[in-house]
Amino acid sequence: MSGVGESPALELQGITVRFGGVVALSDVSLQVAEGETVGLIGPNGAGKTTLIDVIAGNRRPDPGEVVLYGDRVTRLPPARRAHRGLARTFQTLSLFDGMTVWEHVLLGYAAGTPHGAGSGRFVSQRKRLEDAAKSDTSELGPVALLDKLGLAAVADELASTQSVGVVRMVDMARALASRPKVLLLDEPVSGLPEPEARAVAAALQAIRKEHSMALMVIEHNLEFARLVSDRMIAIDFGKVIAEGSPDEVLGSDSLRVAYFGEEAEADAPTSDAATDAATAAELASSEAMTTGEGEDQHDVAQRA
Numbered sequence: 175m176s177g178v179g180e181s182p183a184l185e186l187q188g189i190t191v192r193f194g195g196v197v198a199l200s201d202v203s204l205q206v207a208e209g210e211t212v213g214l215i216g217p218n219g220a221g222k223t224t225l226i227d228v229i230a231g232n233r234r235p236d237p238g239e240v241v242l243y244g245d246r247v248t249r250l251p252p253a254r255r256a257h258r259g260l261a262r263t264f265q266t267l268s269l270f271d272g273m274t275v276w277e278h279v280l281l282g283y284a285a286g287t288p289h290g291a292g293s294g295r296f297v298s299q300r301k302r303l304e305d306a307a308k309s310d311t312s313e314l315g316p317v318a319l320l321d322k323l324g325l326a327a328v329a330d331e332l333a334s335t336q337s338v339g340v341v342r343m344v345d346m347a348r349a350l351a352s353r354p355k356v357l358l359l360d361e362p363v364s365g366l367p368e369p370e371a372r373a374v375a376a377a378l379q380a381i382r383k384e385h386s387m388a389l390m391v392i393e394h395n396l397e398f399a400r401l402v403s404d405r406m407i408a409i410d411f412g413k414v415i416a417e418g419s420p421d422e423v424l425g426s427d428s429l430r431v432a433y434f435g436e437e438a439e440a441d442a443p444t445s446d447a448a449t450d451a452a453t454a455a456e457l458a459s460s461e462a463m464t465t466g467e468g469e470d471q472h473d474v475a476q477r478a
């Protein structure tokens with residue numbers, strides 16, 4: 175967490191995004207501190223991906239400001255934000271055809287180098303980048319990442335031919351290889367069965383212990399979100415509807431209404447600790463996950 179007087183790692187100020195008549199985000203303000211993991215949840219179409227698009231520079235808010243470590247970056251393109259330590263993964267799997275798992279990680283590594291590397295520069299500087307990447311023996315260096323995310327055995331295989339679980343790990347390895355200070359994950363366990371989701375949670379928690387970064391994680395798997403989050407923010411119809419500890423947010427009346435509608439609110443008994451816990455349990459996926467602590471993150475790909 176940031177100390178008193180320090181800038182948060184990420185700050186959004188009054189973000190609004192409209193698509194024609196649809197208001198996807200309406201005056202959203204929030205902060206993520208260094209070292210903090212914030213789970214961003216909400217029903218389909220709530221505006222979660224749009225929010226990450228705005229932070230990463232893939233969509234311009236109007237109005238609103240994106241501030242990274244005290245500097246406004248709202249007008250910077252995605253690559254310039256990447257050089258300042260921002261990385262993201264994508265909800266829609268989007269790997270490059272014809273590129274291996276290792277080449278994707280190398281691309282992420284290139285994005286985090288001081289002068290960056292556009293696709294043209296990546297080709298021309300590949301040898302230099304590869305030498306640097308292979309000799310980087312840090313905990314989150316490209317080679318260590320392949321190992322931590324269970325990708326070492328498939329490093330030289332085409333990324334696009336891998337299973338959904340492996341492809342999501344490749345996207346995460348690519349993002350982490352840029353050595354981000356702020357990482358945005360858009361549904362990292364979507365489409366994965368529960369044991370694999372648990373393994374991803376364990377891998378993320380292990381990485382977090384080694385590398386301090388601000389992390390924002392979108393997930394519909396609410397139990398996964400609860401496991402990895404220090405704090406949760408729920409949005410619906412483009413507005414923040416609840417914010418607090420995972421149990422507070424998962425047990426809130428506003429989240430119940432967002433997921434189950436007004437009738438659920440009318441039927442709901444008064445909110446007390448027991449009710450909140452019951453609602454949290456109901457909302458957090460029916461396929462309950464255990465903590466994932468102690469899972470071996472080295473074999474994610476084997477199960478993914």
Ligand SMILES: Nc1ncnc2c1ncn2[C@@H]1O[C@H](COP(=O)(O)OP(=O)(O)OP(=O)(O)O)[C@@H](O)[C@H]1O
Nearest residue numbers: 193196198216217218219220221222223224225265
């Ligand atoms: N490119 C676009 N053009 C028009 N409308 C869009 C576009 N992208 C998103 N929207 C609309 O903006 C709203 C928010 O969409 P967004 O994808 O951010 O939601 P989400 O919370 O990520 O949903 P999901 O959980 O289904 O991924 C929705 O009403 C969506 O239809």
Ligand SMILES: [Mg+2]
Nearest residue numbers: 222223224265
């Ligand atoms: Mg989305």
